[in-house]
Amino acid sequence: MPLDFSIVLRFQHALLLGLLTTLELTAICIVLGCAWGFLIALARTSGSRVLRAAASVYVEFFRGTPVLIQLFWIFFCLPLILGFELSNFTCGVTALTLYMGAITSETFRASLKTVGREQFDACVALGLSPWTRVTSVVLPQAVLRAVPTLLSNCVSLFKESALVSAVGMADLMFIGQNISNNTARPVEVLTIVAAIYFAIAFPLTRLVTVVERRILRRLAV
Numbered sequence: 001m002p003l004d005f006s007i008v009l010r011f012q013h014a015l016l017l018g019l020l021t022t023l024e025l026t027a028i029c030i031v032l033g034c035a036w037g038f039l040i041a042l043a044r045t046s047g048s049r050v051l052r053a054a055a056s057v058y059v060e061f062f063r064g065t066p067v068l069i070q071l072f073w074i075f076f077c078l079p080l081i082l083g084f085e086l087s088n089f090t091c092g093v094t095a096l097t098l099y100m101g102a103i104t105s106e107t108f109r110a111s112l113k114t115v116g117r118e119q120f121d122a123c124v125a126l127g128l129s130p131w132t133r134v135t136s137v138v139l140p141q142a143v144l145r146a147v148p149t150l151l152s153n154c155v156s157l158f159k160e161s162a163l164v165s166a167v168g169m170a171d172l173m174f175i176g177q178n179i180s181n182n183t184a185r186p187v188e189v190l191t192i193v194a195a196i197y198f199a200i201a202f203p204l205t206r207l208v209t210v211v212e213r214r215i216l217r218r219l220a221v
Helices: 005-046 049-064 067-082 088-113 117-125 130-167 172-183 188-218
Strands: none
Touching: 005 049, 005 088, 005 130, 005 172, 005 188, 049 088, 067 088, 067 130, 088 130, 088 172, 130 172, 130 188, 172 188
16 A cells, blocks of 8 residues: 555644644643652752652662553552542653652752852841742742753653553543544554654754754853
8 A cells, every 4th residue: 555645644643633732741741840840959958868768769760660551550549549530631640740859959950069058158147038048049040050951851851751541541642643543544553643743853952962062062161
């Protein structure tokens, strides 16, 4: 049977809706995951041994287990523990946010180590509150140094988001699979789906390189 990619045009609106769902999910998880990851990084660098231990266990668990297993556990097991059902969107956001928090916490932890001790001493000398110290002094410097790696994490999360199709969420991958099954054209449909993911992810990876070079030049000044 000859290849016919024009058949995909009949389902372009469905694919577009799936892509929008994927982008929405990714954007939400990036924002929540980065905020959560920064808090975990602060916990891992705090003076409390209990906080450090708890944060370390969390990070190692979510970095050391497959995201698909985490997603399945949240989708199938968590509702049994809570006693009520969770939507597949909620489960997808929860799983990917927890994963994003784990990987970004390591990024933030590494960048926090580059903030000189004299910065903290100056904050104490000026009598700044812990909140002001974190938000006005530590956070801006840590984020600046972490931007290239954070962008790489965002690209990885965008690609990992395809896993939510396994719990029936109507993202780009899920829509593509359904179209492939209904048309019996897996080569054409799944190739286009892969091309869409690549068309978004590849420019972002190039952007990471550009941003990293500019930040390195700025820090060198």
